[in-house]
Amino acid sequence: MRRTVLKASALTVAALGTSVPVAADPIDHNGESKADRDVDSPVGFTVDLLAGHAPFPDEVAATFRLKYEDGDGTIVSNLPRDASTTVFAKVTWDPEGTSGWHTHPGPVIVSVVEGELELINERDCITRTYSAGEAFIDPGQGNIHIASNPSQRDIAVAYATFLGVPAGAPATVLVPPVSCE
Template sequence: MKNHNSRSLATAAMSVAGSMMFLLAVATTVHAEPDPITAEPLTQRHTFSGNVSMQITQELDGLPKHVVNLDDASNVVVVEFTIQPGAVFPWHTHPGTVLINITEGDFVFMFAEDCVGREYGPGMALVDPGHSVHTAYNPSRDEPTVVIATLLGAPDEGPLTIPVDADKGAALDEKCGISTGTHAH
């Protein structure tokens, strides 16, 4: 009988320890902070059939007219970004033109050439002409922002985002008044 009780106590202790480890894992998961910015590819890199070219013209206050001629826009990729409150993209550029749709929350987009924060909300869209240094961020203190980015003229392989070097990024942060405390990497 003593042997049976010892096994029962040992089994109960292991069960309690296992339950406590499970609860600790759940508590850690529940309280874990989300990444400042997450990217979820909605498509792989796809190719349109036939040759696709296009021209996009954009006029924004304070900037010269952007005219983008995509002689080969046949490669496309779509990515959903979730940007936590206060999170800032590092300064970067893209190898192609990006069409950005804001689906949730507020979004501020800024070109390095003029440091003007252009504000967008749900149902709005913008054009990043590509090959131009910029940043973007979620200005909210408590609501995440979700944007869908469609990159036209994406390369067959290689990076879709090209960060500027750290010194140039720091200089642009200072010039444009960007707080880097919540920069995503």
């Protein structure tokens, strides 16, 4: 299995002969393509692809409803019919490592197995901390967020199941940095 350290804005994570691109967001907003703007780059962040683009042979659909303890509303994320494929990865953050600001095509189920992660969603700029033994769902579908390891000495590790990733499409789309000040 090959480990790829993410250091640039348009990357491919490859393992087991399968590629999962990580790319700048091509969606046009207000006449300006995000691909034309600077995207946030991951630092101290590695992805080990454990299973890439596995299609559902059956018709699959799901709805996730998320209500954060410190939030002011419910977030709904629909996994559409013909959910395309799933991607499964082990993600490691070095001490003070960061994923960079990004989104995903569909929901992502994340299980933290070592250390802790701080997650910030653009929609409310609240820092939420998840420790080893806890899980969370990222709604994807335009939910812009960043995950960071707050530790100065310990790594953080999580397993992530990306749902609704179209075959051959990136599981993660990097976007310009967000200001949460």
